[in-house]
Structure formats: structure tokens, C-alpha cells
Amino acid sequence: MSVQILTANRLGDGAVVYRAKAGGWTERLGESLVLATPEDAAPVLAAAETPQASLEIVGPYLMPVDNSGGQIRPVETREFIRAQGPSVQFGNGHEVENTPLSLAG
Amino acid sequence: MYRYDEFDHTLVTERVHQFRDQVERRLSGELTEDQFKPLRLMNGLYLQLHAYMLRVAVPYGTLSSTQMRKLAYIARRYDKGYGHFTTRQNIQFNWPKLEETPDILAELAEVEMHAIQTSGNCIRNTTSDQFAGAAADEIEDPRVYCEIIRQWSTLHPEFTFLPRKFKIAVTGADHDRAAVRVHDIGLQMCRNEAGEVGFEVIVGGGLGRTPVIGQTIREFLPKQHLLSYLEAILRVYNQLGRRDNLYKARIKILVRSEGIENFKRLVEEEWSHIKDSALQLPEDEIARIETYFAPPRYECLDDTVREFEVKRFEDRDFASWVRTNVTAHKEPGYAVATISLKPTGKPPGDASAWQMDAIADLAESYSFSEIRVTHEQNLVLPNVKKADLYALWQSLRDVELATPNAGLLSDMIACPGLDYCNLANARSIPVAQRISERFSDLERQHDIGSLKIKISGCINACGHHHVGHIGLLGVDKKGEEFYQITLGGSADENTAIGKIVGPAFSYDDVVDAVEKIVDTYLNIRSEDEEFSDTFRRVGLTPFKETLYAAH
Numbered sequence: 028m029s030v031q032i033l034t035a036n037r038l039g040d041g042a043v044v045y046r047a048k049a050g051g052w053t054e055r056l057g058e059s060l061v062l063a064t065p066e067d068a069a070p071v072l073a074a075a076e077t078p079q080a081s082l083e084i085v086g087p088y089l090m091p092v093d094n095s096g097g098q099i100r101p102v103e104t105r106e107f108i109r110a111q112g113p114s115v116q117f118g119n120g121h122e123v124e125n126t127p128l129s130l131a132g
Numbered sequence: 133m134y135r136y137d138e139f140d141h142t143l144v145t146e147r148v149h150q151f152r153d154q155v156e157r158r159l160s161g162e163l164t165e166d167q168f169k170p171l172r173l174m175n176g177l178y179l180q181l182h183a184y185m186l187r188v189a190v191p192y193g194t195l196s197s198t199q200m201r202k203l204a205y206i207a208r209r210y211d212k213g214y215g216h217f218t219t220r221q222n223i224q225f226n227w228p229k230l231e232e233t234p235d236i237l238a239e240l241a242e243v244e245m246h247a248i249q250t251s252g253n254c255i256r257n258t259t260s261d262q263f264a265g266a267a268a269d270e271i272e273d274p275r276v277y278c279e280i281i282r283q284w285s286t287l288h289p290e291f292t293f294l295p296r297k298f299k300i301a302v303t304g305a306d307h308d309r310a311a312v313r314v315h316d317i318g319l320q321m322c323r324n325e326a327g328e329v330g331f332e333v334i335v336g337g338g339l340g341r342t343p344v345i346g347q348t349i350r351e352f353l354p355k356q357h358l359l360s361y362l363e364a365i366l367r368v369y370n371q372l373g374r375r376d377n378l379y380k381a382r383i384k385i386l387v388r389s390e391g392i393e394n395f396k397r398l399v400e401e402e403w404s405h406i407k408d409s410a411l412q413l414p415e416d417e418i419a420r421i422e423t424y425f426a427p428p429r430y431e432c433l434d435d436t437v438r439e440f441e442v443k444r445f446e447d448r449d450f451a452s453w454v455r456t457n458v459t460a461h462k463e464p465g466y467a468v469a470t471i472s473l474k475p476t477g478k479p480p481g482d483a484s485a486w487q488m489d490a491i492a493d494l495a496e497s498y499s500f501s502e503i504r505v506t507h508e509q510n511l512v513l514p515n516v517k518k519a520d521l522y523a524l525w526q527s528l529r530d531v532e533l534a535t536p537n538a539g540l541l542s543d544m545i546a547c548p549g550l551d552y553c554n555l556a557n558a559r560s561i562p563v564a565q566r567i568s569e570r571f572s573d574l575e576r577q578h579d580i581g582s583l584k585i586k587i588s589g590c591i592n593a594c595g596h597h598h599v600g601h602i603g604l605l606g607v608d609k610k611g612e613e614f615y616q617i618t619l620g621g622s623a624d625e626n627t628a629i630g631k632i633v634g635p636a637f638s639y640d641d642v643v644d645a646v647e648k649i650v651d652t653y654l655n656i657r658s659e660d661e662e663f664s665d666t667f668r669r670v671g672l673t674p675f676k677e678t679l680y681a682a683h
Contacts, residue, residue: 040229041183082161103611109181113551115561
């Protein structure tokens with residue numbers, strides 16, 4: 028079922044974050060608050076667009092996800108990459124902190 | 133070399149203080165994001181997919197070893213240990229934290245660098261031939277005029293809010309290594325009938341959504357009129373360029389809608405008012421700037437260097453590197469060495485902090501401490517004694533920077549694409565990596581010869597796909613990445629916009645498609661015929677036939 032979650036970038040470091048089920052913002056997609064209908068989504072988005080919220084995050088928007096089987100998965104390639112980080116090893120493989128991730132699965 | 137004077141020092145230092153204050157006010161909530169965004173962009177700070185990105189200006193691609201070391205330090209201290217060199221001859225850091233950005237700018241100011249005018253609708257970093265001042269085929273060193281343009285355009289009050297960004301490139305050689313015909317203004321140094329050196333002025337070129345080859349607006353512009361003529365062009369553009377439609381705002385659209393003759397009439401009319409104003413460049417001022425670029429203290433050497441020639445015979449790998457990565461120098465006994473940032477299977481243009489430190493050391497040992505960044509995302513040591521080339525090559529091998537592929541198939545331009553960029557529709561870097569791996573046999577690449585592949589992850593064309601011999605443009609088809617292929621583009625003195633070969637290929641199929649194109653070329657080329665010449669001779673048809681035969 029295609030439903031929505033709310034995402035943004037964190038003000039301090041630009042990291043991808045999601046509106047968390049438990050309140051606040053999380054880097055973990057699986058902890059996102061799932062918004063089943065546009066009516067559910069509208070007030071959550073509105074709350075993220077207030078001056079208070081802008082102390083934490085930048086550019087909030089709703090993104091479609093697939094939450095069949097109880098797991099939240101992005102629908103678009105862009106959101107896969109936002110969720111997982113660059114799909115490539117960077118810096119010629121030296122002194123880096125990330126691990127390349129697969130878009131598959 | 134680029135010299136930052138007392139004006140630059142004051143201006144940059146003040147800007148760091150201002151930006152520190154602006155960041156504090158954003159973090160405290162005193163500034164909203166809408167208020168802050170134009171301020172951060174004026175300091176080169178973008179917000180990308182996963183993080184902020186800081187774009188640092190490298191004026192006309194010239195760096196000192198001290199500056200390179202500072203970039204390495206910033207990469208290590210404030211980022212994830214690497215930087216990405218771009219087609220604007222700049223460097224981008226992909227992971228800075230907002231609150232640390234003012235500290236990064238302060239670090240950069242210590243080595244006379246900054247991020248001013250690396251974003252926004254202003255005159256961006258002027259780019260140039262990476263071999264400037266060293267190339268054997270050069271009329272004059274174009275960096276002198278890049279520097280004059282830099283001083284004139286930095287915080288120029290009239291041109292801070294143009295209809296759209298504005299890019300100028302200058303080349304001093306007939307062989308165009310700076311892609312001047314696809315810039316808003318391209319300046320090609322030339323001689324008139326009297327033998328005087330000036331500029332052919334080209335206007336209205338550009339890539340992006342609407343690729344256009346620039347047209348000559350003036351065959352010969354005497355040097356002393358450079359700034360007044362640029363100012364006249366910019367003023368006409370600033371007044372008449374479209375501000376109502378982002379996609380029609382570049383000067384190329386204005387030149388096309390007015391027609392070059394009418395646009396020229398408008399510019400010449402404006403120029404007639406300012407030609408003899410304070411913008412005229414006095415000879416002594418040009419001479420003063422020329423002293424910034426005085427040649428290093430070359431030794432008086434024979435051009436034939438026995439130990440170098442012997443090593444070429446003894447060591448095939450060295451000979452292979454010399455063949456592709458070493459270029460003739462104007463001084464006897466010296467050479468220009470290109471450091472490829474395209475090792476097989478690695479992201480084009482990335483350099484890790486320890487590689488940057490190593491390059492700084494090598495520049496000090498072998499190239500009068502000077503380094504260049506190329507618009508094709510490589511680095512250059514411009515002044516190497518031929519006698520030192522073997523030792524340099526060995527040291528480069530130790531830091532995985534001796535790939536002998538400059539100008540070959542794997543020397544690709546690729547934009548950051550969907551792995552980093554907020555605007556991208558598709559990934560570029562992994563496509564480049566897969567192509568590079570597919571053609572990892574360097575003997576095969578040498579056999580294929582000069583072949584430029586350029587990859588963009590969206591229509592904004594940061595990867596210059598329109599002017600690739602083979603261009604790949606990433607597009608989104610119902611949420612999936614596809615790649616449209618163009619053939620026959622060129623960014624040199626024979627500038628051409630590539631032609632679309634047919635329907636796009638999926639992410640999985642695009643590398644096979646590139647290989648089919650290359651194989652088709654190998655089958656139909658005449659002896660020693662380069663890809664671009666074959667394409668000019670045969671056109672799209674044979675490539676279409678092989679690519680879509682089974683469809």
C-alpha cells in the first residue's frame with residue numbers, strides 16, 4: 028500500500044531525517060510515522076513548516092512509501108539513495124566512514 | 133600565480149565574520165531558512181541530498197601546494213576525508229556541518245581562498261586552460277586576463293543579481309582546452325593582421341536544457357578594451373535577459389532571440405559610451421598583473437633528456453603514462469604532467485586527503501609548488517623537468533594516481549548525479565565506474581584512442597554530456613533511471629552538440645550500449661581515425677543500427 032511519511036534535512040548537518048512515530052525526528056526510516064491519508068498528513072506537514080520546527084529541520088516534504096509487510100520502503104530511487112547514502116564508495120576508497128549500499132532488495 | 137591582494141584579504145575576512153554571524157542567527161531562529169538560503173548560497177554553501185555541500189573557488193584552476201594542503205586538512209578535519217574536483221575547476225566538500233562552515237571559510241582565508249561567487253546569479257569563477265603559462269602551443273598566458281576579470285567581477289555591484297548565473301572562460305591557445313564556445317562568454321586569444329594580441333569574443337554559448345554553441349560577437353578585441361567590452365555585454369544582458377522564466381534566463385536565450393547581429397549592435401552601442409572610460413586597461417596595469425604570473429625560474433636545459441628517453445624504452449608502463457599524461461612544455465627540457473583522478477572504477481574527480489597531501493609534496497618537489505585543476509576533473513603539475521618525470525610517475529603510482537588514461541575512454545567527466553545532488557534524476561558516478569571497469573584493459577583503451585565520454589544526471593548538464601563524443605544524460609522514467617545517449621559532441625575548437633541516437637537505455641543496459649558504440653566505431657574506422665572523425669564521416673546511422681538491431 029502506498030502511504031506517506033514526512034522527511035526533511037536536519038538543520039545542523041543536512042542529514043536526512045524522518046518524522047518519528049515516537050515524536051521528534053529520526054534518521055531511521057523504519058521508525059517513521061506512517062501517514063495513511065492526506066488528511067492525516069496535512070497537519071503533520073503543517074507542524075513541520077512552523078518557525079519552531081525550522082530550528083531543527085530544513086525543507087520538509089511528504090514522500091510516498093510502501094509499507095506492505097510491516098516494513099517501510101521508499102518507492103522512488105531518489106528516496107532509496109536519501110535513505111541509504113550514496114550508492115558509491117567515495118574518496119577513492121580512502122579514509123571514508125561509509126559503506127556502499129545496494130539499491131536492490 | 134593568483135595573488136590575493138590587501139583588498140581581497142579585507143573582503144574575505146569581513147565575509148567570514150558576516151557569515152559566522154548569519155549562521156548563528158539561523159541556528160538561533162533569528163533568520164528563517166528562506167532568509168538564510170540566499171546568504172549561504174552567496175558563500176557557496178548548498179544543501180544537497182544527504183548533507184550540506186561547500187563549493188570552494190579555485191581561481192582559473194590554479195592552486196599552490198600550500199592551498200592543496202589546506203584543502204586536504206579541511207577534508208580530514210571537517211569532512212569525510214576527501215574532496216571532489218569539478219568541471220568549474222573548483223573543489224566541493226560533500227559533508228560539512230553548518231555550524232563548522234564559518235570555521236572552514238576562516239581556514240580557507242588563511243591560504244587566500246574562499247567560496248564567494250561559487251553560487252548565485254553572478255559572475256562565477258572564470259575558468260581557463262589548465263596548461264596556461266606552460267603550454268607549447270600558447271599565444272599568451274590567459275591567466276593574466278582571468279585575474280583581471282576576477283578582480284573586476286568580484287562583488288561587482290551591478291552584476292550581483294543577474295537574470296541567471298554567468299560563466300566566462302579564457303584560452304590562450306588555438307587548441308581549446310577550456311571549452312570557450314560553451315560558455316556565456318568565451319575569450320580566445322588571437323592575433324590580428326598587425327600581429328597584435330587580443331581576443332576573439334564569443335557570446336551566448338552554454339549547455340543545460342538548451343545547448344547552444346557560442347557565436348563570435350567580435351573577431352578581435354584589443355586587450356585594453358577587455359573590461360569595457362565585457363561590461364557592455366553584461367549590461368545589455370542584465371537589462372534585457374529574461375527574469376520571468378528560469379529556463380529562458382541565460383544569455384544564450386537572449387542572444388538567440390535578438391539574433392547575433394542585433395545583440396552585437398546593442399553591445400557596441402553600450403560599449404561606445406564606456407570604451408574610453410576608467411575601464412580601459414592601461415598597459416602598465418596589464419604589466420603589473422603579468423608579474424603575478426611571471427614564469428618560475430626554469431633551468432636552461434636541452435630538450436632531449438637522455439635518462440628520460442632511456443626510461444621510456446626500459447619501462448613500458450612509464451611509456452604508456454607518458455604517451456597519455458605528459459604534454460609538451462614551452463620550455464626546453466620541461467613537460468606538463470596530468471594527474472588522472474580517474475583510476476579504474478573510482479568516482480571521477482574525487483581525491484582523498486592523503487592523495488591531496490601527496491600531490492602537494494610532489495608539486496613542491498617537481499613543479500615549483502604549482503598545481504592546476506582541469507575542467508575535465510583531473511589535476512596537473514605544469515612545470516616538471518623531463519628528467520624528473522620517472523621519479524614523479526613512481527611517486528604517483530604509490531598513491532594510486534598514475535593511471536595512464538588522460539584523454540582516453542575512462543577519463544570521463546561525471547557530475548555528482550543522484551548519489552549527491554538534489555537536482556539529479558539519475559546516478560552518474562556508478563555509471564562512470566561501471567564503464568571504467570568494463571574497459572579496464574588499458575591496452576584496449578589505447579587502441580580505441582581519444583574518446584571523451586561525459587555523463588550528466590539531469591538536464592542541467594553539469595557533466596557536459598552535450599559535448600561528449602559519447603554523452604549520457606540520466607532521465608527519470610516512471611521512477612527508474614534511464615540514460616539517453618548522444619553522439620558526436622565536442623568541446624574543443626571544433627565544438628559540436630551531440631545528436632540523440634535513439635530511445636534511452638536502462639541503468640542495467642547502458643554500459644552494454646556504450647560498448648556497442650565503441651565496437652561499432654572500431655569496426656568502421658579508417659586507420660588512425662579518431663572517434664569524432666569517424667562520427668563526422670558516417671553520422672548516426674551505423675551506431676543506431678547496432679544499438680537497436682534487436683529491438
